Amino acid sequence: DQQVKQNSPSLSVQEGRISILNCDYTNSMFDYFLWYKKYPAEGPTFLISISSIKDKNEDGRFTVFLNKSAKHLSLHIVPSQPGDSAVYFCAASGLRGGYSTLTFGKGTMLLVSP
Amino acid sequence: GAVVSQHPSRVICKSGTSVKIECRSLDFQATTMFWYRQFPKQSLMLMATSNEGSKATYEQGVEKDKFLINHASLTLSTLTVTSAHPEDSSFYICSARVSLGNSPLHFGNGTRLTVT
Numbered sequence: 037d038q039q040v041k042q043n044s045p046s047l048s049v050q051e052g053r054i055s056i057l058n059c060d061y062t063n064s065m066f067d068y069f070l071w072y073k074k075y076p077a078e079g080p081t082f083l084i085s086i087s088s089i090k091d092k093n094e095d096g097r098f099t100v101f102l103n104k105s106a107k108h109l110s111l112h113i114v115p116s117q118p119g120d121s122a123v124y125f126c127a128a129s130g131l132r133g134g135y136s137t138l139t140f141g142k143g144t145m146l147l148v149s150p
Numbered sequence: 151g152a153v154v155s156q157h158p159s160r161v162i163c164k165s166g167t168s169v170k171i172e173c174r175s176l177d178f179q180a181t182t183m184f185w186y187r188q189f190p191k192q193s194l195m196l197m198a199t200s201n202e203g204s205k206a207t208y209e210q211g212v213e214k215d216k217f218l219i220n221h222a223s224l225t226l227s228t229l230t231v232t233s234a235h236p237e238d239s240s241f242y243i244c245s246a247r248v249s250l251g252n253s254p255l256h257f258g259n260g261t262r263l264t265v266t
Contacts, residue, residue, distance in 0.1 A: 040193075045191075067252070068252035070254055070255075072257075077159075077241075077260065077262060078259050078260060079154075079156070079243050079245075079257035079258050079259045079260045080194070080243070080257045081257070082254040082255070082256065082257075085252075085254055087252060125193070125194065129252060136247075136250075136251070136252070137184060137196055137199065138184075138196070138255055139196075140193045140194045140195075141193060142191075142192060142193040143193060
């Protein structure tokens with residue numbers, strides 16, 4: 037049972053345009069959501085997060101939107117740059133055995149072409 | 151900023167041998183660390199939660215005798231893959247959280263294990 041879903045395995049965008057990565061979740065107990073960026077053979081790097089009490093969080097070129105009623109969040113990158121090409125993981129925070137752990141989606145590979 | 155260091159980054163071992171992976175929090179104390187595993191083109195799957203001074207908590211389907219976790223200090227957790235087999239070949243990543251509550255996990259750079 038996949039609780040965090042990223043239905044698009046890949047996305048191609050031209051440099052300068054907006055990249056929109058989507059994520060859906062099923063567990064209504066999740067209350068904190070994060071986006072990570074990952075290059076091959078490296079650990080994920082934290083990008084941006086949002087608490088369930090907000091519907092938008094912005095940090096430079098990155099904006100995360102949360103729609104709790106739809107259990108959907110998205111990451112907007114604008115303008116997109118070739119260096120943004122990587123795999124992006126959506127993650128949701130929930131309690132497991134008393135600890136707050138992250139559940140990850142399968143990732144979306146973003147390719148930004150010059 | 152918070153840094154999690156993982157060593158080694160890459161290891162190749164023969165089937166039947168054991169491999170130890172170290173995870174260190176470099177500028178903060180981590181009472182809890184998390185070990186993840188990633189198969190090619192798959193998501194990061196939580197294997198176990200490592201607790202300083204007590205036994206690790208393993209996720210369903212993860213063999214605790216196969217994947218030994220020791221969290222002997224506030225800055226070090228180790229994962230030992232015992233009697234490794236080719237199907238254990240994977241990318242193992244540790245992580246830790248600087249503060250309690252809703253805050254990001256910071257990840258190490260991962261260890262690529264190849265069992266021949």
